[in-house]
Amino acid sequence: MPSHPHAATLGNQYRGDRVLLSWLARNLPRPVFEAIDTDLDALGAHAARAWTEARSCSPSEPILTRFDAWGERIDRIESTPVWQRGAALSARYGLVAAGHDATHGEFSRCDQFARVYLHHVASEFYTCPLAMTDGAATALKASANQALIERAVDRLTSRDPTRLWLSGQWMTELTGGSDVSASETRARLDEHGQWRLHGRKWFTSALIGDMALTLARPQGACDGADALALFYLETHDDSGRWNGIRVDRLKHKLGTRELATAEIHLDGALAIPVGGLERGVRLIAPMLNVTRTWNAICALATMRRCIALATSYAHQRVAFGRRLIDHPLHAATLADMQADFEAAFQLVFHVAHLLGRSECGIADDHEKALLRLLTPLAKLWTGKLAVRIASETCEAFGGAGYIENTGIPQLLRDAQVFPIWEGTTNVLALDALRAIGSVGLQPLLRAGDRLLAESLQAPASGELVPAIEAIRHALQRAAEWLQHNSTDPDALQAGARGLGYTLARTLAAALLVRHAVAVIGENGERRPSHALLRFIARGLTDLSATEKMPAVDLLDPPSN
Ligand code: MFK
Numbered sequence: 001m002p003s004h005p006h007a008a009t010l011g012n013q014y015r016g017d018r019v020l021l022s023w024l025a026r027n028l029p030r031p032v033f034e035a036i037d038t039d040l041d042a043l044g045a046h047a048a049r050a051w052t053e054a055r056s057c058s059p060s061e062p063i064l065t066r067f068d069a070w071g072e073r074i075d076r077i078e079s080t081p082v083w084q085r086g087a088a089l090s091a092r093y094g095l096v097a098a099g100h101d102a103t104h105g106e107f108s109r110c111d112q113f114a115r116v117y118l119h120h121v122a123s124e125f126y127t128c129p130l131a132m133t134d135g136a137a138t139a140l141k142a143s144a145n146q147a148l149i150e151r152a153v154d155r156l157t158s159r160d161p162t163r164l165w166l167s168g169q170w171m172t173e174l175t176g177g178s179d180v181s182a183s184e185t186r187a188r189l190d191e192h193g194q195w196r197l198h199g200r201k202w203f204t205s206a207l208i209g210d211m212a213l214t215l216a217r218p219q220g221a222c223d224g225a226d227a228l229a230l231f232y233l234e235t236h237d238d239s240g241r242w243n244g245i246r247v248d249r250l251k252h253k254l255g256t257r258e259l260a261t262a263e264i265h266l267d268g269a270l271a272i273p274v275g276g277l278e279r280g281v282r283l284i285a286p287m288l289n290v291t292r293t294w295n296a297i298c299a300l301a302t303m304r305r306c307i308a309l310a311t312s313y314a315h316q317r318v319a320f321g322r323r324l325i326d327h328p329l330h331a332a333t334l335a336d337m338q339a340d341f342e343a344a345f346q347l348v349f350h351v352a353h354l355l356g357r358s359e360c361g362i363a364d365d366h367e368k369a370l371l372r373l374l375t376p377l378a379k380l381w382t383g384k385l386a387v388r389i390a391s392e393t394c395e396a397f398g399g400a401g402y403i404e405n406t407g408i409p410q411l412l413r414d415a416q417v418f419p420i421w422e423g424t425t426n427v428l429a430l431d432a433l434r435a436i437g438s439v440g441l442q443p444l445l446r447a448g449d450r451l452l453a454e455s456l457q458a459p460a461s462g463e464l465v466p467a468i469e470a471i472r473h474a475l476q477r478a479a480e481w482l483q484h485n486s487t488d489p490d491a492l493q494a495g496a497r498g499l500g501y502t503l504a505r506t507l508a509a510a511l512l513v514r515h516a517v518a519v520i521g522e523n524g525e526r527r528p529s530h531a532l533l534r535f536i537a538r539g540l541t542d543l544s545a546t547e548k549m550p551a552v553d554l555l556d557p558p559s560n
Pocket of ligand 1 (some may be wrong): 128131132178179181205226292421422423427431434
């Protein structure tokens with residue numbers, strides 16, 4: 001299909017991604033990089049092709065058929081064409097398997113998430129069920145429930161599309177998505193001594209999958225989160241019939257429309273406790289941490305796609321006698337987006353590396369504590385950043401950015417899910433606060449100090465000394481802020497977002513410094529250091545000192 005002379009074009013999304021290529025080259029051992037290069041190249045080519053193809057056909061959404069012609073309840077969900085090819089592609093490129101594969105040791109998660117990053121936008125959010133599949137495999141492995149591990153983990157991490165299982169993660173009920181302690185689903189023992197689930201799940205993504213992990217309150221248990229148990233269930237019985245599951249309807253959503261998100265009733269679904277009959281939130285936490293990392297990777301992928309499109313357009317579109325890219329204000333706007341993206345990239349891929357190190361047993365206690373803290377920080381910051389960059393991208397296209405079939409508005413609608421699912425920004429900020437409560441801020445401060453000390457050793461560090469000082473200062477301010485509010489839990493909570501942004505941005509900057517001085521030393525490449533200076537110039541801290549100011553009285557109560 002010939003493209004309009006002003007339409008944004010995309011080349012191979014791997015070969016054209018300077019940031020990804022240079023991160024992989026610097027962080028992966030050469031043999032690992034060489035081993036995955038061909039697959040990444042293919043995924044990068046697929047991403048470009050998929051974007052062009054999607055522009056030439058009408059959008060398609062999943063369809064729920066609840067009854068057959070004879071009135072029999074069937075609840076059949078028909079997926080979009082891209083989703084129908086999802087399992088084959090995911091298995092072929094090991095989008096889940098690569099993360100669980102021991103071949104690349106501590107770099108397995110880097111390998112996996114580079115694949116996911118390249119594929120996310122083309123996948124039409126097939127990455128959602130894949131994230132939950134990965135999370136389920138991780139949670140089951142951590143559970144030590146040998147029978148369930150043997151039954152499911154091999155399938156969840158399979159590279160054979162005919163064996164690959166997808167998992168759901170059904171947590172959200174009508175009572176709320178954040179406060180799962182209010183969950184109303186009950187687990188009762190039937191006459192055969194088997195657990196049966198009864199209740200309503202209000203947001204279930206990946207109902208097309210084969211299994212799910214879900215929370216329920218066992219009979220006789222008291223109220224509260226600790227009394228919830230984690231259950232494993234398979235969506236269909238051996239004859240292919242739904243396992244006590246009724247699909248009420250598919251959600252009508254702002255974005256992620258190719259993803260069949262359903263409301264369901266559990267009417268006696270057969271289920272197996274993953275661990276004991278309580279403390280299910282604790283058992284599902286490994287799943288949450290993995291899906292939050294996927295969220296950060298996919299948010300990053302969205303930023304990269306937005307910037308690639310906006311930059312391509314800016315090189316072609318002429319206004320006021322010159323190309324958009326030649327207008328200083330427009331170029332500066334895009335460069336600010338790129339600088340944010342480059343810093344975020346460093347943070348998110350560092351989390352991926354730490355996860356890999358932790359899972360293969362070589363992370364020390366500091367690294368484990370750092371991973372616990374950085375996971376919510378990476379999720380909360382990148383979720384918001386993706387929305388801001390997608391919104392700027394719409395604007396960078398002018399009126400065309402508001403027209404559906406350019407594909408640009410969908411990027412914004414889809415991006416808005418990142419700060420919501422898997423824990424909103426505030427839930428994640430409070431989770432980070434909880435992590436600081438248990439592991440302290442020391443692991444992050446120490447990691448920051450080490451990165452800066454390492455950077456200062458590099459011959460090229462001279463020009464970045466002011467940046468290094470700014471990062472030191474930001475770390476110190478965050479520590480002082482925490483200390484200052486340490487005896488006031490309400491102030492800590494009210495300022496948790498600002499603290500979260502500050503810590504995420506500051507550690508990202510420290511990682512970017514290390515990267516920048518290394519690549520200057522290796523090949524004189526100065527773009528990472530330009531990104532760093534631009535990123536820091538707009539300030540690292542977000543500690544606005546409003547945490548003790550009255551808030552509720554500013555907000556008029558509803559009038560009847
Ligand atoms: C394409 C991108 C991919 C993304 C795909 C996503 C598709 C998603 C569709 C969905 O399912 S969205 C629904 C996601 N739901 C959430 O993320 C829940 C949001 N709410 C929270 O995270 C709440 O903070 C939480 C439910 C955890 C609060 O529950 P509790 O029970 O009030 O929390 P509590 O008492 O703080 O924690 C209970 C235990 O879990 C504690 O351990 P102990 O019992 O040993 O003290 C905590 O330390 C532990 N815990 C909680 N969060 C943890 C954690 N441990 C490690 N990591 C965490 N993140």
